[in-house]
Structure formats: structure tokens, C-alpha cells
Amino acid sequence: MNKKHPNRKQPTLSDIAASVGVTPMTVSRVINESGYVSDETREKVLLAAKEMNYRRNGLARALKRQSTETVGLVLGDISNPYSTELARAVRETLFNRGFSLFICISEHSAKEDVVAFESLADHSVDGIIVATRSNEGGDEYLRGIVESNIPVVVIGRDFQHEEVDFVSPDNFKGGFEATQHLIDLGHKRIAFVGANLKGGSSLKRLQGYLKALTEHEIEIDERLITGRNEDVSEIPGYSTEEIGFEGMKRLLSLPNPPTALFARNDFTAIGAMSAIKEAGLSIPEDIAIVGFDDVSLALRTSPPLTTVRQPMRLEGQLAAEMLVERIESKERLPRRERILNCELIVRESTGLRKRQ
Amino acid sequence: MNKKHPNRKQPTLSDIAASVGVTPMTVSRVINESGYVSDETREKVLLAAKEMNYRRNGLARALKRQSTETVGLVLGDISNPYSTELARAVRETLFNRGFSLFICISEHSAKEDVVAFESLADHSVDGIIVATRSNEGGDEYLRGIVESNIPVVVIGRDFQHEEVDFVSPDNFKGGFEATQHLIDLGHKRIAFVGANLKGGSSLKRLQGYLKALTEHEIEIDERLITGRNEDVSEIPGYSTEEIGFEGMKRLLSLPNPPTALFARNDFTAIGAMSAIKEAGLSIPEDIAIVGFDDVSLALRTSPPLTTVRQPMRLEGQLAAEMLVERIESKERLPRRERILNCELIVRESTGLRKRQ
């Protein structure tokens, strides 16, 4: 709808009312199937509405009703299958509860986070689910949104607020178990690829990795931890496979390269596999690999990838349900946290126990 | 914003106006930086606005202004990196033109297409970019939207309307060139994996494939064309790799299996590669493969995948620009079509010329 196309104007309730000879209110009752309307009137109104190609003005309706029955989801990188599954689960859950979903993308930068929040707030969504990484500017704006009484649920984002629910996979435990698995197989020189010290799920996975090493009294070698301090996803065209590929190349050039590898996610693992093959080494004989996420592709790498499966659908579903509860609740609800278990899926990329 | 949380109500322009001692209109001028306001008044208003945590009501504003400066993008499967790149380009282009973007996902079914269109129309977006596959119900609803004077641009969707612009990669030519490349290498038994006879880009790629075979007088063997009539993407959890994997397995069990393969897209190709390796065959020696899209992962498969690169960023950018033109144009514009060239990227998965 746009005033710049004046040729035909959108008909309104009043237009229909005038053409049928009733008041706008009666037409509204017909359209919304509420209140009493005689069959005769209803039919006349419906006919006129169809003829005039009537489409209700959601803005006016929402303005009056003070609710849009719409929820916003802010995602970082949507190329990640994780985001896809999450979005799908959120959408389905919301749909069943009568809400529609708008997705905004923020490529992990504060500025874009803010833009996303702004557009959603501007459209008066009834609530927001945030699944981007934490960052200063974004957090501040988000806090303002919460103070405006817009219900918010965060997924995997480090954001503390007494009225914001939190859903996350147990990245720490997942990282711990992945590393533990490699240790159990007899590995001592275990690398971590794709560290991001700025926070987010990757940091938690790294911490789990460190904990496992420490617990088994394996010395931590910083040269085995690759990654960057900067926000890699801001480099355009720098895909997550590339992080794995380049990280692995660096590791392979060390005087004493690792015998095993835990990658921050499956795509990073795939990039690392590519580098390993390029170097003429084989998986898992020379180097064992564990990924994270269990994307569908993990089953089709050669060899199939051992990985940590996170319950993406469940995360989305829970977040959506919590948000709807908040939206529909008359009182303020206290913060709720749900940390969901991950599951180690052992495939061939870690192979058998390493001979000592 | 929701009336269900009545504890603190959102302040309005009038609230600020009252607290400062001016009219709402003056506050509006300050907020919008339009019209004349004295520095003194401006400061008082801004201070009050900040103190009261004022957030403008976009609904009321849009209702009055008859424009939301927002565009909707309807995507099918967002897990496809193609969708990601497209969305990114669209978002960036729109952002530079002062529009914000909302994405709706429709997993290719008519019902969900309609839901997506409905929510977008309901929010009075200024225009819609549609990148889902054509389907009857969706097309009908879409036509209604266009008749309501909401500007629409379609990407790769078979939808004819005199006021709807069309952007698409040249899937036909891309399919032709991919097949031509295999023929040039000496292949005669060339399979197509992932056909979808219901239309969409896959059908066009298949037609290009058929044309190339015909032109070189290679007999078309229907057993070498795998795919389904039904809409595979509606089967939950049935990923596009799976199509390639299963299709390839079927092809390998033929009495006279193909020596080359053109896959509807890169992920299908990756699935097929997995099946080929599982059967103990090698690429490209036993079977050569060409994919489509040139996703970033194509560089990291082993061997790296020969594929047809489509200009995803350009598609998104053009679509966004055309849409903005339509939105800002005072007159009706005729349909414009842009069919964009694709580029064959030769990598190792097709190897050298086949010895006869």
C-alpha cells in the first residue's frame, strides 16, 4: 500500500459500509466475525468486500487493538543450518499459537543488531527472540526495549536481565564431552579451531575444551588454539569453512602438529578436513576430528563427522513458548533459564582408539 | 508493546508535550527533526523524551504517513546458502535506500506462501520480494496483492504479471553449459540428479541439460534422470544432500551406470559424491560431477566441485533496486525482466578429458 500509486486507492471499511448502506462498525463485525450480524447483511458485506478487493489495514487494527500478534526473530548468520532449524521451530510453534513471525538478520555487529531491534520495535511486534551474539551496543539497546515492556527471550546470548528468559544448548558441557572423547581415544595433542574470545557459544565450547584438558592433566598449549580476537564474521565473504581451513593449515605447519582437533562447529570442521586432505594426511588415522552442531551434511563428509548434536528444534520451540507466555501473561514473570543437553554423535572421523 | 503489561504504559508524544508544556506537534517536530523548533525547546523535549524512555509508535506514524519504509522478502528454504547471500544483498541494498527488511519463510508450500504474504500485507510493507517457487494458491494470493497496488518483484519464480518485475539467473543456459562441459570432456552417459518437474529453477536446469544432449545427438535415457514429482522439500528433515545421495545410489545400481553427473545444486552434488565414495568409486576418474550455485563449500569438497556460479548478490541487489523504483515511482511501471548470466567454474570434480 502506498500513496504514491494513487490510481486506485485501497478501499476501507467505510467504503464498503457506504456501498452496502450500513455503518463501518457493522462491516468490521462481519470481517472479524464478532458480534451480531444478520445473515443477509453479512452476505451483502462479504460480497462487496470481495468485489472491491478489500484488504484490512493491519496498522490501524493493531494501533487500536494494541497488539500485532507478530513476533520478531533476530538471527546472525542465516547460512548456518543451525539458524534455519531454529527459525523453523520458532515459526511452527508461534504459528500454532496464532502469531506470525518476522525475521531480521544482523550479521553479528552491534550496529546491525540495533537496526534489527529498531525495525521490530517500530512495527510494534508483541515480542522478540534474539539469537545473535552479545555485543555492547546491541545489549544496551536491547535493555531499552525490555524497559519498554516488550517481552524478550534470548537464545544462547549472554544477556542478563531479570525479565528476559534464556535458552541455550550446554555449549560448555558439549565442548567438554567432545574433548573428553578425544582424550579417551588416547589423544594428548588436541587442537581447538575457531576460538572466539569475545564470547558467544564458541567461547563456552572452548572453555569446555580447556576444562577437559585440565581435568586430565594435559598441558594447555596455546599454539594449538586457533582463532581470532576480531569478529571474523564481519569480514565479508569470509565463511566459516575458511576459518577451519586456514586454522588447520597453521596447525599443520607447527613443528609438532596435533593428532586431534575439536572444531567450533561442523563447517569449521569441514574446512579443516579439507586442509588435512590437501596436506596428504588421512582422517582419523593421522588426525581425528570432532565438530559441533550435527548439521545434516555431517553424515555425508568423508569420513562421516563425529560431532556434538544440539537440540535446535527444542531450543526454538522452548524460546517461542516462553515468549508467548510472557506476551500473554498479565503479570511480570521472573527470568527463566533453560540449558539444554547436547549429545555426542560418534562417527568415523574420530575412528578407533589411538594406539599409544 | 502490549496492553497486557499495564504496570508502566508507553509514553506518547502527548505525554512528553504535557510534561514540557508544549503541543504534541512540537514534540513531533523535535523527534522527526523537521520544521522549526528553538534550541531551548528542543533540548527540553529531548530530555523529557529520554527520561520517559520514549519510543515512537511506528504503527500510528505509518498509518498517518501511509508508508512503513519496510520491505518483505519471502524465502523458501533458508538453509540454502543461496538464500542467505540473496537476503544479505537485498538487505544491504534496501538499507542504503532507507528501507528495512523483514523476512518470512515459506517452505515452498502454497499454504505457507499465503501466510507469509498475508502477514506482510497485514503489516503494510511498502513492497514485497518473492523468491519462493511458484504454486497455485500462492500465485493467486500474490495476484491479489499486486491488484492492491503493493509493488512486487519476483526472483526466479514463474509468475507472470504486467506489473511485477522478474529477476532470475539463466538456469537454462547454466544447465546447458554444465552439460556441454561434460560432453566436451567426452562423456555420453550423463545423469541428472534432483529433477523437479513441478517447475522452478531445477526444471529450467533440467531443460538446459536436455537441450545440450539433444544438440549433440546423445540419446536421452530417462533412467538417468532422477528426482521426484512430489515436492521433496515438504518432506520434513529431507535435506537436499539426501536427494543427491539417494539419487546417486539408484544410478549406481543401474546395469549401465553413468560416467558423469549434473546435480541440480551443490548440496545435491555433495550428497552424490558421498554415495560415489561409499561405493568405492573415485571422482572424477569413474564419475565426473558438476553442481550448481558455487556455494562456498564447493571449494572445500574433495575433489573441489566444478559448478555453475550464479550471481546471487547481483540478483538480490537488482531485485531490491527494482522494487524501490516501483515504490517510489508515481506512475505504474511496466514489467521488467532481468535474466542474469551464470558462469561455469571448472574444478577438479570433472577432471581432464575422458579417454575414449
Added chain:
DNA sequence: AGAAACTAGGTTATCGTTAACATCATTTGA
């Protein structure tokens, strides 16, 4: 010095819809 232009506001009406209440006829129940 007087007209024109600028500055700093205020007034009014409206965007399209609907909640809340009012009106009046027709049924229904005790």
C-alpha cells in the same frame, strides 16, 4: 519604512479500525 522571508510555534482534522456503550426490536422464560 514597508514588504517579503524566516522562525517558532499552535490548531484542526485525519489515517482506518474497533471497544464500549446506546438503541430498539424481537424472543424467551416464569
Added chain:
DNA sequence: TCAAATGATGTTAACGATAACCTAGTTTCT
């Protein structure tokens, strides 16, 4: 049989913001 319930509308007043128009004081230019 008459009050109460119900059915079918109409009326009024917002929801919050702003375009369009109006007022009046202050500069500026010729």
C-alpha cells in the same frame, strides 16, 4: 403477560502521530 434476554445494528471516541494550515513575532532586503 411482562420483565429479562437476545439479536441487529448505530454512535462516539479513541489508538498515536502528523500533514496542512494558521498565527504572530523577528529579520532581512530594497
